[in-house]
Amino acid sequence: MQQDPHLIEQLAASNIRLLPLRPASQVMQLERLGSFHQSRLSFMRTLVRRMVAENWQVSTPIFDLDDQGYGTVVYQVEAKYGTFSFVLFSHYLDPEQRNDRVIANQWDLTMALCEGTVGPEQLDFLRTNVPKQEAGRVDSRVLVLSRANRSARTFDYVVDELAQGRQPNVDVIAEVGYLYRTTAAYGSGKLGMADWEKVRTKHRDFARPFAAEMFTCYMLRHFSMQQADYLAAQRSPETAVNLHLDIKRYLGIGNSTGLGMAPFLINHPLLINQWIEMRETALATAVVASETGVDRETMARLDMATQRVIQHLGEIITADERQSNSNVVVREELQALHLWLQEQAAELAITHYVWADLIQYAEQHWHIETQEVINSMLIELYPDLVDGLEEQMGAEESQQITPEMSVSELLAIIEDKYDWALAIDFSKHESVGAFWYRSEEKMEPRLGQTNIDMGMEKEMPLGIGRLVRECYDCIQDYSKISPSQNVAHFIIKNPTFSGIVARMQTMAQSRYGDIRENLVHSDVLPIYLLRCKLSFFGVSKFDPRSRLWVRNTMFQGAPLISDFGQAIVDDWQFPIKPVLTTQ
Amino acid sequence: MKVSKNELIASLKKAFEGLGFRSGDYQDAADMVVWLETHGFDGFERLQAALIYLNATKPIHAELVQEDTHNAVLDGRGTSILLCGSEAVDLVRSQVMLGSCAAIELFDCYNRSFIMQRLVKAAQRNYAFIAYWRQLDYCVKVSIEAGAALPEYQTFTITEVLEPQSLRVFCGTSLEAIEKQYALQLQFGTLLETYTGEEMIACYQDSLEGGIEIDEALWRTLDDLVTRVLVPSTDSSRAGAGGS
Numbered sequence: 001m002q003q004d005p006h007l008i009e010q011l012a013a014s015n016i017r018l019l020p021l022r023p024a025s026q027v028m029q030l031e032r033l034g035s036f037h038q039s040r041l042s043f044m045r046t047l048v049r050r051m052v053a054e055n056w057q058v059s060t061p062i063f064d065l066d067d068q069g070y071g072t073v074v075y076q077v078e079a080k081y082g083t084f085s086f087v088l089f090s091h092y093l094d095p096e097q098r099n100d101r102v103i104a105n106q107w108d109l110t111m112a113l114c115e116g117t118v119g120p121e122q123l124d125f126l127r128t129n130v131p132k133q134e135a136g137r138v139d140s141r142v143l144v145l146s147r148a149n150r151s152a153r154t155f156d157y158v159v160d161e162l163a164q165g166r167q168p169n170v171d172v173i174a175e176v177g178y179l180y181r182t183t184a185a186y187g188s189g190k191l192g193m194a195d196w197e198k199v200r201t202k203h204r205d206f207a208r209p210f211a212a213e214m215f216t217c218y219m220l221r222h223f224s225m226q227q228a229d230y231l232a233a234q235r236s237p238e239t240a241v242n243l244h245l246d247i248k249r250y251l252g253i254g255n256s257t258g259l260g261m262a263p264f265l266i267n268h269p270l271l272i273n274q275w276i277e278m279r280e281t282a283l284a285t286a287v288v289a290s291e292t293g294v295d296r297e298t299m300a301r302l303d304m305a306t307q308r309v310i311q312h313l314g315e316i317i318t319a320d321e322r323q324s325n326s327n328v329v330v331r332e333e334l335q336a337l338h339l340w341l342q343e344q345a346a347e348l349a350i351t352h353y354v355w356a357d358l359i360q361y362a363e364q365h366w367h368i369e370t371q372e373v374i375n376s377m378l379i380e381l382y383p384d385l386v387d388g389l390e391e392q393m394g395a396e397e398s399q400q401i402t403p404e405m406s407v408s409e410l411l412a413i414i415e416d417k418y419d420w421a422l423a424i425d426f427s428k429h430e431s432v433g434a435f436w437y438r439s440e441e442k443m444e445p446r447l448g449q450t451n452i453d454m455g456m457e458k459e460m461p462l463g464i465g466r467l468v469r470e471c472y473d474c475i476q477d478y479s480k481i482s483p484s485q486n487v488a489h490f491i492i493k494n495p496t497f498s499g500i501v502a503r504m505q506t507m508a509q510s511r512y513g514d515i516r517e518n519l520v521h522s523d524v525l526p527i528y529l530l531r532c533k534l535s536f537f538g539v540s541k542f543d544p545r546s547r548l549w550v551r552n553t554m555f556q557g558a559p560l561i562s563d564f565g566q567a568i569v570d571d572w573q574f575p576i577k578p579v580l581t582t583q
Numbered sequence: 584m585k586v587s588k589n590e591l592i593a594s595l596k597k598a599f600e601g602l603g604f605r606s607g608d609y610q611d612a613a614d615m616v617v618w619l620e621t622h623g624f625d626g627f628e629r630l631q632a633a634l635i636y637l638n639a640t641k642p643i644h645a646e647l648v649q650e651d652t653h654n655a656v657l658d659g660r661g662t663s664i665l666l667c668g669s670e671a672v673d674l675v676r677s678q679v680m681l682g683s684c685a686a687i688e689l690f691d692c693y694n695r696s697f698i699m700q701r702l703v704k705a706a707q708r709n710y711a712f713i714a715y716w717r718q719l720d721y722c723v724k725v726s727i728e729a730g731a732a733l734p735e736y737q738t739f740t741i742t743e744v745l746e747p748q749s750l751r752v753f754c755g756t757s758l759e760a761i762e763k764q765y766a767l768q769l770q771f772g773t774l775l776e777t778y779t780g781e782e783m784i785a786c787y788q789d790s791l792e793g794g795i796e797i798d799e800a801l802w803r804t805l806d807d808l809v810t811r812v813l814v815p816s817t818d819s820s821r822a823g824a825g826g827s
Contacts, residue, residue, distance in 0.1 A: 448820065489677075
């Protein structure tokens, strides 16, 4: 979709600080962050745009599977700037051993994304170590390590149907959405892999946050469909057919995400701030683009997107009551938006309607998740204006003390930027009713109940609000005795606060700062943290299994490798059931 | 065996936490060790020496014992720079006022080479530093210009009586300003050796490309320390991870 080039220039020239960005007090509430949906800036979206536009070439130098689908596959990827190998091992797994938890130690598939080509010696090394995952060691030629389990509900069904010459029922596919679920994708130097700094500086193809991890999941998706075709042909060569291309596009990769992801958001506040600032900048850009009014064609595109989301949400099956109710409400409200657009679009185009009014109306009348769906759709309307922001999703993550700052200035900063933390009454039992710790089992982060569960003395420092409160009280006492002293002197007297002081001083300089939630409250909902991060990954179909973990799908609706290099409209967000066409 | 930088930092942070370091301290200490190792200064050897002390005592920080407008003295109380290096560098930085430099002396402290990473990090905020200390029978001088990414590391013969476990740090807006203000205190003997920024960056690039070689016994020692921050798993705690 082409936008007015003058408008693009005008917006590009405008300083981000002039854009009507939403305030941190609104955006950084955990419930809102947990209501985000994917956007054009989500990492899967940007990766797919890049692969399609640059026409990455994927060949298969090794496809060595037996008639059960077990064996080794190596894909060679020619990206724009480099060559990579995606190495996959398919193993027999006793269904009793199939477990999506981090603590599992066997999987149907294990995978590694490697730089360059992989020779026989390296392949042997990978075959020894990759299937062990955390119990193995790899080296700096490996960028990502991952594993996946088959869907008990779809995999055999799809293969059986294809073997008998039939396409699987789309309704059955829609219930699940994938053939395999990935349960982890490790990168950034874990288990001996290449550091993120190496990936960022040496491999431009993956020099954006989580690009290599997302690519690994994309290749898993490709394999899952290729393996299904292969097994059907092995089982019944006379009758087997390949999976329909429209079903292939509709299939994604399942994902289970648990508490392991939650500490990331707290331990990388500058990065999270950057992601959110870019998303908010995209939204503000859409608002500014409408300042002279929205034309009918753009209204029509919003209406089409609205109808698509209504259908998408209606096709989600979740047993989670909160999510299910939310989906119902969001659909009803979007239906109202759709009817309004149908009835009023012509009039609105004449009267120079602006998106700021729609956003305001949604904030005043509609569910928080409806608001954020609308925001994602508005961003979608202006690809030429917002897509460039995808290059700014990284951040330098160093936190530093500003030692020359006076303690009175630090107190003022805390009162200004951390007013949300000071407003929490930590004397209440429920305000400190939970604690985070690492388990001996694979160092898995877990949430315990204060004074009930073991391990409080080994608590992880994720309760930022409480740390802020403790530090603030200490500084107040100190400033009564030494009012003219600076932060350096305060730290020498109170060295245990150096970490939280560095964090507060650093985050005070960012636009959005810390997530505004008491993460040690008894009723904390970690699932909002997971959903926030997953929205930036670009997943869809959130299916919470408890307040601690969520299932979702990745790349559902995305173009296939065979689509690379084609003129594809980048509109695969909010995937909906396909209506099969003749191939 | 080889490990990545990120992996090493993550392991060191938890290991220092296991030794009783608090948030902030364990991050800084991990950064110091990794910087020295990846820039060719035997960070692991120095860490092993530090661990003997750190394992035998609770974390101790330095105390401010004397101070005027631009000069301060800190008593390290026998602790490691891994625990008090950040405070020392922050203090001297905070004393740099318009047009004037500042100096601190830190005595009775160990593992002083680790101070280099703190100087490099603080130099990013446009402060220049010179630090020196006695190491065996020679003097180590580290200098870094304001805004520079890497220091210059030199060794000299000893010409003045230096306390064996003391460290002096000078800070200003430029090396020239420091050398001008503290000319008398910055007299060194005969230059013995210079380790340049180019050599450091080459070492760093190698570790980034191929990983960081670490002795397996040290890696196991770190693993053992990490276990101190882990909580035994129970059926109840598994439920606290979400169930399956």
